[in-house]
Amino acid sequence: MDLSKFKLKSPFAKKKKAKNVAGLDIGSFEVKLTVLHSDEKGNVSLVKAGKRPLPHGTIVDKDVRDREGLIFALQSLVDEVAPDITEVAFSLSGHKVLVDRVEIRTPTGKGKPEEQIRESIMVEAEQRIPTGIDSVQLDYFELGQGKDEKHIQAMLVAARNELVEDYVGIIMDSGVVPILIDLDSIALYNLFEFNHDIPQEGCIALVDIGHSLSNAAFILDGRLFSIRDISNAARGVWDRLQTELHLSSDDLAELMLGEVPMDESPTIRKAVNNASEDLGIGMSMAFSYLENMTGGTKVQKVFLSGGALGITFLVDALSNRLGIPCELIDSLGRIRFDQAVFGEMPIDFAKAVYAISIGLALRAREIV
Structure with missing residues (x-):
């Protein structure tokens, strides 16, 4: 399945030529950063990776409680692992993110199908978001045919504006620009799709x-x-x-x-x-x-x-x-790497720890 078009809105997204992409996984316990390199033949290599623990209580239930502490941790991580990077992909999850499976009618008649689908999705979103669609950053992606040819199934994703703005502001203040906002679970899916059959x-x-x-x-x-x-x-x-x-x-x-x-x-x-x-x-x-x-x-x-x-x-x-x-999950099944990147960390543990950040970096490859 191609989910390359799915991303929550980021005002900083842009297209450019680049060989290195970075994924930033902001967890409640620690923050992780990985950098992938793509060569001209499309081969992908993991070239840098690192993590830094967060003081207890910095993030609680995905809500940032210690903004300055998180900024310091992110700055320290970037300086230590990849001081040359300027852009990252990151992800969200938690109770301020709504994910719902919806079914809409297949577009018919005049008009662009994409616009008709989006209008139908907006109608469904209005019914599912109590605070209204203006209170969220909203996106969706198609899952395929519904119960018959007259219907399409889609995944609706909405993140509260204050959650998006909070994380984007913190990442910006740490010295890097967020070019893509993903979901943890979607990053995990893309990681699996890239490395597994x-x-x-x-x-x-x-x-x-x-x-x-x-x-x-x-x-x-x-x-x-x-x-x-x-x-x-x-x-x-x-x-x-x-x-x-x-x-x-x-x-x-x-x-x-x-x-x-x-x-x-x-x-x-x-x-x-x-x-x-x-x-x-x-x-x-x-x-x-x-x-x-x-x-x-x-x-x-x-x-x-x-x-x-x-x-x-x-x-x-x-x-x-x-x-x-x-x-x-084999996070590095089709990604080249030197085990020295992980220091003394056992390789299986590294694959588990960095899974989301690697998935995010893989997503970032699609827009840079």
Whole structure:
């Protein structure tokens, strides 16, 4: 599926020739930056990557609580990783972003089909956005034919104006220009599409386990079908692990930052299995929602990303709980890279941590 035309409005977007593109993933726990290079033959290489933790409380439920602290973190990250970049793609998610699947009539008669579709989408948006369409940045993309040839299905995306303006202003004040605003789940889908062969039959789920929020994208019969937020995330797993393993706050922080590796003992396996309970429940609820929407379609495989995958045995624990095969998304399957870019970070952990930022950089390639 080509989602290249989908992006929320950014007044700074422009077309130009460039070889390097950057993706900026602003999470609640840390910020990540990756830079991709495209050569004249279309080969893509990851040339720079880095991350920086955020002080506790900087971002809460995707709302920025410490603006200056976030700006400082972004400036420091850019200066350390790629001081020469001037433009980035970034993404949004959370309760101030509305994502809804809509079905409209196929355009007929006079007029441009694109304009007729957009007018129909605006009518649907007015019915779904209580505060009105003037209060949001709105976009959509077509998903394909609806229940018959007379209908088209589309994904409607709307982000509150204050959320967009807040993040754009912070990124600008940190010294770089946002040229594309995406969604976490769409960036994840594009990452998967670039690096994997999408199965043309059945249903798979792509799930990024963030610190305070997880995002899921469902692919049905080769097409993006739906996306969902999952309120259960890494923070809950870590908190439960702290209780299960009797860890101090300092010990927990070292594990979360990857400064100390986790043991692969039976005790750790049992603790991780117990700690994954709420996350597994949240994912199961999202999968049940999909099943209800489709009249019985079940997820057959789950591809995971996110910093939480640094938790030993978590992938296995989720697979056992869900009763569905789970594996790590290969964020670099078709991207060249030198492992030295990640320093001492294990490559599988790097693939999980930088998944969204790599997906964003891949999207940025489409508009520069």
